[in-house]
Amino acid sequence: MLAKELISDIVPSLKTSDTGADALNWMEVFRVSHLPIVNNKVFLGLISDTDIYDLNATDEPLGNHKLSLAQPYVFEYQHIYDVIEITARLKLTLVPVLSNNKEYLGVITQNDLLLKFSELIAAQTPGGIIEIQVEPRDYALSEISRIVEDSDAKILSLYVSQPQVGEQFKITIKLNRVDISVVVNAFERYGYKIKSTYVSDPKVDDTTRRNFEALMKYLSI
DSSP states (O other), X not given: OBGXXXXXXXXOOBOTTSBHHHHHHHHHHHTOSEEEEEETTEEEEEXXXXXXXXXXXXXXXXXXXOOOOBOOXXXXXXXXXXXXXXXXXXXXXXXXXXXXXXXXXXXXEHHXXXXXXXXXXXXXXXXXXXXXXXXXXXXXXXXXXXXXXXXXXOEEEEEEEOSSTTXXXXXXXXXXXXXOHXXXXXXXXXXXXXXXXXXXXXXXXXXXXXXXXXXXXXXXX
């Protein structure tokens, strides 16, 4: 999933002729704390609500002020993981997207990013979760997949984290079945350390699904 596929078609950009009050109004409407300033497809930078309040002149055009604008962005061909990284690292509510020749294309909002990432990790699909720990030298995706499939299950999503360089990998596996006891037993037979498991009650799953759908509906307003 690439950045160009995540661009919002409703969040506007600002011009230097817009006032701080205009910017704050748009931020409130779209529930964001940042907006891009763009003139003739040239991305000038992001302005935050804090920046605007610090100006102490919300009724004046933004261009009347000497602005020190942050310029975070991703290119249209970058992966969703790159978008997530810059959003989390800089605590942004949206990320500007530029074309190969650095023309402004639009923004990806934090809310849209959350929705797409939930689809990427199969968050809405019922199933159990297993977390295992392995030494980096012992990590073999082919073996993990074989163990799962030999247990009559499928991997819906899998991601690997390593708290510190040299430490064990933590592998989180989302499966397509709620009863994961057979898979857990298989991993233990092969010597894998099971860190934790999450098995949802069907009633809880249904409640979680409804809550998730309600959250997504709220975020899309």
